Amino acid sequence: MMKNDYIPFSSKILEVIRHTEIEYTFRMEFNGAVRPGQFFEVSMPKYGEAPISVSGIGENFVDLTIRRVGKVTNEVFEHYVGDTLLMRGPYGNGFDVSDYMGKDIIVIAGGTGLSPVRGVVDYFAEHLEERDHMTLIAGFKTPHDILFRDDLKRWEKNMDVTLTVDCAEEDVACHVGLVTQYIPQIKLGDVQNTVAIVVGPPAMMRFSVQGLLGIGLPEENIWISQERKMCCGLGKCGHCKIGDTYVCLDGPVFNYTKGKFLVD
Ligand SMILES: Cc1cc2nc3c(=O)[nH]c(=O)nc-3n(C[C@H](O)[C@H](O)[C@H](O)COP(=O)(O)OP(=O)(O)OC[C@H]3O[C@@H](n4cnc5c(N)ncnc54)[C@H](O)[C@@H]3O)c2cc1C
Numbered sequence: 001m002m003k004n005d006y007i008p009f010s011s012k013i014l015e016v017i018r019h020t021e022i023e024y025t026f027r028m029e030f031n032g033a034v035r036p037g038q039f040f041e042v043s044m045p046k047y048g049e050a051p052i053s054v055s056g057i058g059e060n061f062v063d064l065t066i067r068r069v070g071k072v073t074n075e076v077f078e079h080y081v082g083d084t085l086l087m088r089g090p091y092g093n094g095f096d097v098s099d100y101m102g103k104d105i106i107v108i109a110g111g112t113g114l115s116p117v118r119g120v121v122d123y124f125a126e127h128l129e130e131r132d133h134m135t136l137i138a139g140f141k142t143p144h145d146i147l148f149r150d151d152l153k154r155w156e157k158n159m160d161v162t163l164t165v166d167c168a169e170e171d172v173a174c175h176v177g178l179v180t181q182y183i184p185q186i187k188l189g190d191v192q193n194t195v196a197i198v199v200g201p202p203a204m205m206r207f208s209v210q211g212l213l214g215i216g217l218p219e220e221n222i223w224i225s226q227e228r229k230m231c232c233g234l235g236k237c238g239h240c241k242i243g244d245t246y247v248c249l250d251g252p253v254f255n256y257t258k259g260k261f262l263v264d
């Protein structure tokens, strides 16, 4: 019998980690090959499906960090540890850590953009011998919106981490200002041996890439992840198509030499 790619599998919620009022990580039972930056379609019968990036990978599980914004995600938040969710995937190319090995690495993430790249940061936080200097600039709207606080603390031990918020009403233990403000302060070695990953809202990605080009990084050393409206996730419906590129198949991770034609 022919396999139907649209049929989801059911996966148990192993843990729910609450970051903010509207952003939780659902640790889902999963055994299979998966990369950071790939995504699953999470299905809610009667409500629809939503593509959600892999924010963490472990033995027998994947983490999905979900922002509650609409029909499907509201419904996901009605589920608890021990319940099951329906999922399809993983889809997309994801990040290939070998692109960054042996290099100085810069990661710039805005808001939930830290989710898809979290696995890459974690990998190089654990495998110091596989990279040179590493910088992470993570920006959020306010202190209440900060995700992965424990990880940020842990990563500080072996990379330069700048945590910044756009605005703060109270005294906070982080910087205030847009991520782009901190690009000129990056400790830069040989730009030819420096790679960067930029993930976040379209305007943040656009200005961050401009900043990186401004300090001398070649376009081909920059990667972005493009969160475009998706439907099937597997190259059939055409919802994500830009020109002849299917973002769900060819992306969502793109080298900037190609990604620059796709940024909204
Ligand atoms: C590759 C990829 C990876 C992604 N990864 C993640 C992730 O890791 N975590 C995550 O939380 N999200 C992620 N997203 C985004 C997520 O898929 C969307 O937010 C999705 O639409 C949520 O589905 P929903 O049914 O809950 O929301 P929807 O009901 O579809 O609403 C989505 C947005 O549209 C607005 N909206 C809804 N209906 C209307 C309307 N009638 N008029 C105007 N505005 C409206 C809502 O206010 C909301 O902002 C990703 C998207 C892509 C493409």
Ligand code: FES
Pocket (backbone or CB within 6 Å): 229, 230, 231, 232, 233, 234, 235, 236, 237, 238, 239, 240, 241, 246, 247, 248, 249
């Ligand atoms: S989401 Fe259907 S073709 Fe890409």
